[in-house]
Each structure stands twice: as structure tokens, then as C-alpha cells.
Amino acid sequence: MMEFNMSAPIEIPHNRTKASYVLTVVSVLSMSLGAYNIYAVNNNPTNGSVICEQRNGDTNEVIHDEIDANFNSEFASKAGMIARLENLYGDLQHEGWDGYGSAPLEESSYNNTKKLLELLSGSQLSFWNLFPSPNGTFLLSAKSGIASINIGNKEFSYAAMKGEIRLMGKETFDADQAAKVVEHIHSIFRYG
DSSP states (O other), rough: OOOOOOOOOOOOOOTTTTHHHHHHHHHHHHHTTTTEEEEEEEEOTTTSOOEEEEEETTTOEEEEEEEEEEHHHHHHHHHHHHHHHHHHHHHOTTTTTSSSSSEEEEEEEHHHHHHHHHSSOOOHTTEEEEEOOOSOEEEEEESEEEEEEESSEEEEEEEEEEEEEEEEEEEEEEEEHHHHHHHHHHHTTTTT
């Protein structure tokens, strides 16, 4: 089985067609495959996966590999979250962006959030929404349940509640430690 390595996500404008999205995926894959070059791409209408026809660089033999819908979903979740981070940071660099005197989004908070998002998998990120905070930081908020992680310039804070379970804290920012907190929250809510 061939192993795929993820390259840095590519921002995908919302008005792109599915065909151009597939070509973006192919571009990322072709950068990651080393000795293999992507030759052709077809959508598999039966299960939504993408079939890549490749030519082995050494023998020129045609190889067909199917990239399943899980890969597409994983890629889309992570790329979408990082694209949202980039857009929020780019758009909210002025004071009062919320109409109520909010601070511009902080560069250090942006960098810390990006480090955390890069550590998390697309399936983990699919359980979270990303929002700007009026104090210039970024907030990950669980899509279901009561949980949030606020990522600041030097610290991050978190809170999660389910029944009698309460998880709360504030720590110096470390992307690995923040990722462990996300994993702990996922275990509390039994996400994925």
C-alpha cells in the first residue's frame, strides 16, 4: 500500500468546482509521492472517492490507486480550518471589527493557533468551530457539547463540561500540550 504525506494545505476558494478541488488534491499528492507522478484523475461516482492513475517513474507502468472518501474528508477538514484561520486573521486586523470595540487579532495568537491546527488531524478538527475573540485571540468551540479552547499570545485556556465532569485550566502555550488537551476533551465527549 502506498503511503501519502500531507503537504501544507492549499486555500480553496468557495466558488471552485469539484473538478478543480480534485485537481488541488492531486497537486498536493503529486508533491508528496516522490517517485510517482499523477497521470490522470477520475471521480468514482459509486463512493465519492478519487481514483488516481499513476505512472511509476522507473518502469512507466500504470498504477491505479484509490484515495478513499476518508482521505478527502480528512484533507478538507484540515484545509478548511486552516483556510478559516487565514481568512479571519487577514480580515480582522482592525480595531472594532465586531462593532463593539474589539481588539485586532494578535499575530502571536494566530501563530499559536496555526501550530495547534497543524498538529491536529482533520477528523479531530471536524468536531470544532473556529471563532475570533473580541480580545484579539482565537477560540475553538466544540460543535456539540460544552467545550472551548482559547488560544492567546502566551497562554491557552480551556473548559469542558459533561455531566459531573469538569475540565478547566490555563497554561503557558505549548502546541503539543494544547493538542493533548484536545485529545482529553475528545475522550470526555467520546468524539471519533
